[in-house]
Amino acid sequence: MFYEDVEEGFEFPVLKKEPITRVQLVRFAGASGDFHPLHLVEEVAEKAGMKILAHGMLIMGMLSQGVTSWVSRKNIKKLQVRFSKMTFPGEEIQIVGKVLEKKADNIVVAEVLAKNSEGEVKVAGIFEATLPSRN
Amino acid sequence: MSNVKDLIGLEFEPYSMAVEKGKIKELALALGDDNPIYFDLEAAKKEGYEGIPMPPTFLQVIDLWGGMGSVEKVEKLGLNLVRVLHGQQAYEYLGDIVAGDVLSVTSKVVEAETKTASSGAMDIIVTENQYRNQRDELVALTRNTLLHRH
Numbered sequence: 001m002f003y004e005d006v007e008e009g010f011e012f013p014v015l016k017k018e019p020i021t022r023v024q025l026v027r028f029a030g031a032s033g034d035f036h037p038l039h040l041v042e043e044v045a046e047k048a049g050m051k052i053l054a055h056g057m058l059i060m061g062m063l064s065q066g067v068t069s070w071v072s073r074k075n076i077k078k079l080q081v082r083f084s085k086m087t088f089p090g091e092e093i094q095i096v097g098k099v100l101e102k103k104a105d106n107i108v109v110a111e112v113l114a115k116n117s118e119g120e121v122k123v124a125g126i127f128e129a130t131l132p133s134r135n
Numbered sequence: 136m137s138n139v140k141d142l143i144g145l146e147f148e149p150y151s152m153a154v155e156k157g158k159i160k161e162l163a164l165a166l167g168d169d170n171p172i173y174f175d176l177e178a179a180k181k182e183g184y185e186g187i188p189m190p191p192t193f194l195q196v197i198d199l200w201g202g203m204g205s206v207e208k209v210e211k212l213g214l215n216l217v218r219v220l221h222g223q224q225a226y227e228y229l230g231d232i233v234a235g236d237v238l239s240v241t242s243k244v245v246e247a248e249t250k251t252a253s254s255g256a257m258d259i260i261v262t263e264n265q266y267r268n269q270r271d272e273l274v275a276l277t278r279n280t281l282l283h284r285h
Contacts, residue, residue, distance in 0.1 A: 033199025
């Protein structure tokens with residue numbers, strides 16, 4: 001994707017993820033090192049009046065995959081998110097994004113959202129990346 | 136905790152960890168991210184890297200496997216684990232980080248306050264981390280916001 005190809009309001013192609021599984025949460029716990037029991041142990045979640053929920057950083061990881069499917073990993077300068085809603089096993093996350101602003105020096109500021117299939121926003125973020133020029 | 140503001144300036148023990156190819160692959164697989172740059176050196180080189188790059192959120196791996204675990208960190212902050220939520224996370228990438236690099240991290244609490252909303256009171260605690268590589272280049276900055284519901 002080139003700097004000249006995008007305008008403010010340009011929407012990036014949607015990245016659709018597979019439904020989140022409990023096994024994936026175990027796998028993510030091992031990979032990341034986040035063994036918070038609310039993601040892994042039914043009894044602890046129930047005692048807290050909750051259900052097993054996905055790690056927020058798993059959803060942010062999916063959101064970053066969306067960003068790196070749009071712009072080269074190497075060109076990402078900043079990425080910041082807010083975790084708005086909890087995500088549970090079985091939910092299907094999709095990553096959508098659009099350009100908010102084109103700045104000087106080939107810098108693009110864009111919005112990126114991780115939503116479930118009902119459109120509920122789970123993680124909302126902004127990223128800043130440089131895009132290469134055509135010439 | 137008497138006053139959450141007392142946490143401002145609290146520095147965690149510095150830590151250091153190598154960026155391992157195996158951990159990069161493990162994280163990419165857990166995320167279901169099949170970008171070949173995380174698995175194949177040639178693909179990484181084509182994107183301009185000298186080695187396998189880390190996925191954007193990989194610094195969490197450095198923090199949790201190289202430093203204090205999330206559970207221990209929450210205890211050190213004096214918070215109740217099941218009342219803690221991850222509110223926000225921000226990354227700033229200042230240089231490439233690839234497999235084989237060794238990152239040294241400093242981490243401290245930069246903001247801490249109690250806010251009252253309609254849903255009740257909560258503490259907001261922001262930790263800032265700085266990541267330097269083996270050449271002492273500052274390669275990344277992060278800000279982590281934890282919410283602690285009362």
